[in-house]
Amino acid sequence: MTTSIIEVTLxxxxxxxxGEHVLHDIVDSGVKNVRTVSAAQVYRFDCALGKNDIQSxxxxxxxxxxxxxxRINDGLTAPKSGSRSIYIWLKPGxxxxxxxxxxxxxxxxxxxxxxxxxxxxxxxxxxxISAVALxxxxxxxxxxxxxxxxxxxxxRT
Amino acid sequence: xxxxxxxxxxxxxxxxxxxxxxxAAFALAGSAADRVHIxxxxxxxxxxGDYQILAIPGGxxxxxxxxxxxxxxxxxxxxxxxxxxxxxxxxxxxIGICNGFQVLVKMGLLPDPAAFEQTTTxxxxxxxxxxxxxxxxKRDTTAPAKTGGRARAVKCLWVSDMPDxxxxxxxxxxxxxxxxxxxxxxALEKNNxxxxxxxxxxxxxxxxxxxxxxxANAIAGITNTAGNVFGLMxxxxxxxxxxxxxxxxxxxxEYGWGLNIFKNAVNFVR
Numbered sequence: 563m564t565t566s567i568i569e570v571t572l573x574x575x576x577x578x579x580x581g582e583h584v585l586h587d588i589v590d591s592g593v594k595n596v597r598t599v600s601a602a603q604v605y606r607f608d609c610a611l612g613k614n615d616i617q618s619x620x621x622x623x624x625x626x627x628x629x630x631x632x633r634i635n636d637g638l639t640a641p642k643s644g645s646r647s648i649y650i651w652l653k654p655g656x657x658x659x660x661x662x663x664x665x666x667x668x669x670x671x672x673x674x675x676x677x678x679x680x681x682x683x684x685x686x687x688x689x690x691i692s693a694v695a696l697x698x699x700x701x702x703x704x705x706x707x708x709x710x711x712x713x714x715x716x717x718r719t
Numbered sequence: 720x721x722x723x724x725x726x727x728x729x730x731x732x733x734x735x736x737x738x739x740x741x742x743a744a745f746a747l748a749g750s751a752a753d754r755v756h757i758x759x760x761x762x763x764x765x766x767x768g769d770y771q772i773l774a775i776p777g778g779x780x781x782x783x784x785x786x787x788x789x790x791x792x793x794x795x796x797x798x799x800x801x802x803x804x805x806x807x808x809x810x811x812x813x814i815g816i817c818n819g820f821q822v823l824v825k826m827g828l829l830p831d832p833a834a835f836e837q838t839t840t841x842x843x844x845x846x847x848x849x850x851x852x853x854x855x856x857k858r859d860t861t862a863p864a865k866t867g868g869r870a871r872a873v874k875c876l877w878v879s880d881m882p883d884x885x886x887x888x889x890x891x892x893x894x895x896x897x898x899x900x901x902x903x904x905x906a907l908e909k910n911n912x913x914x915x916x917x918x919x920x921x922x923x924x925x926x927x928x929x930x931x932x933x934x935a936n937a938i939a940g941i942t943n944t945a946g947n948v949f950g951l952m953x954x955x956x957x958x959x960x961x962x963x964x965x966x967x968x969x970x971x972x973e974y975g976w977g978l979n980i981f982k983n984a985v986n987f988v989r
Contacts, residue, residue, distance in 0.1 A: 576897075579847040603785075623793055626786055626825070628840035628899050663784035670794045 568605045568620045569633050569684060576629050584685060587703055596699075597689035604649060604684045605664065609677040623667050644688060647715045648700050651682040656709045725988045727752040727772040730760070732791055737777035737816065737956060744956040745774070747974075748981035749989075757791075760799060767802045771988040772812045775819030777890075777954060787841065787893040788821030796826040800835070807832035812876060812984040813948045817891055820940070820950030829950050830903075830912055832943055838899045839907075839941075841952070844892060845933030851890040853965060854931055854953060856939055857918040858883050859911065873911045875942040876987045877949040877980050884922045885976040886964070887953035889931050894952040896934040896941075904935060915940040915951055955980040 572578050578600050585599040605624060607616060620632045652658050661679035668677060685704060687696065693714060705712050727750045731738040738754045745752035750772060759765040767773065781790040795803060807813055807828055815823035820841065823829040827837040844850055858881055859873045898904040907913055916937040917930040924930075930937045932952070940951030955977030961969035969975065 579843060579845055583847040624785060626840050626842065627837055628897055629842045659782060660784040663781045663790055667790045667793050670797050672797065
């Protein structure tokens with residue numbers, strides 16, 4: 563059983579409108595020192611599938627080949643220099659309906675190995691915001707703490 | 720002897736929510752339309768070959784999870800791909816409305832059913848919001864300058880009898896048409912595969928909010944080169960009677976312009 567994290571983001575040539583929308587909300591809330599926000603869809607797979615199968619699922623199912631690209635087991639350990647990322651997941655025990663849909667779609671691809679899936683979101687921020695201020699902001703704007711939990715990942719440089 | 724009505728299959732699944740309206744539109748247009756769950760086709764109790772017209776209606780199939788239309792597109796392609804491709808290549812009318820359009824492009828049945836590969840998509844609106852309102856659409860009748868400016872009506876059986884400018888309602892969060900690259904977009908233009916573009920009341924191409932999603936070249940609907948497979952983001956099934964329009968505009972008597980789209984396909988197969 564291995565864990566794989568798949569992150570799906572827009573290709574660089576496409577504007578991240580959702581990230582821009584979140585940035586707009588941040589500015590509206592009175593916080594001025596966040597410079598950019600980028601958004602990503604995140605999937606966590608716990609399963610006995612090999613690397614090729616995981617890659618095939620990411621490519622055929624989780625990514626739009628026209629506008630998106632994916633990374634596997636990269637984002638959580640390597641946030642961009644000078645940035646902070648938050649990962650938002652549903653709390654254990656909360657039904658993950660997107661994960662149920664993804665499981666069904668994986669079976670449609672002919673892959674019948676059981677996969678335990680969690681789905682979530684990643685937001686990456688650049689700017690001079692402190693970790694404390696970021697947590698306040700995230701809890702105010704992005705996370706429903708009744709059903710969601712989050713982790714903060716900070717770049718080393 | 721009573722002549723049988725043309726038969727239409729409307730494929731539905733979890734999250735489909737425009738299937739009843741689509742059925743009503745086809746019935747008014749003169750077709751016997753069945754709403755069929757995808758599982759009935761997969762298990763073999765219903766056969767696509769028994770129908771003359773196929774429709775994938777609007778809605779939020781599988782909750783729009785992953786991306787709008789993505790899971791249904793994958794399911795159709797991997798479980799029913801051969802039958803769907805045969806239906807399209809045989810020249811039978813296929814329509815995908817809103818979520819159905821997203822499904823058609825994401826499984827690759829548009830713009831080229833023979834290739835059956837995804838080369839275009841419908842992605843998040845530029846506004847990052849769900850856009851729900853009436854829009855104007857111009858049927859493409861003018862070839863782009865690259866083809867020498869020759870006027871050629873778009874070859875699509877679904878719009879053969881229509882005014883050049885109509886209005887229909889849109890309701891989507893992921894309706895921005897994007898092509899894989901300039902070559903794909905240019906080919907759509909050159910081959911006259913763009914059926915509808917967003918426009919103003921006079922037919923002039925324009926930006927937001929009249930183009931509700933920021934679609935490339937203001938594209939609202941496309942067809943294949945044969946003109947039998949048609950996908951569009953606006954909802955023709957929501958304008959089959961004039962009283963459905965905010966200004967009660969009518970095409971013929973009490974009917975709305977959306978009905979023409981369904982009638983064109985039904986008349987084609989009669």
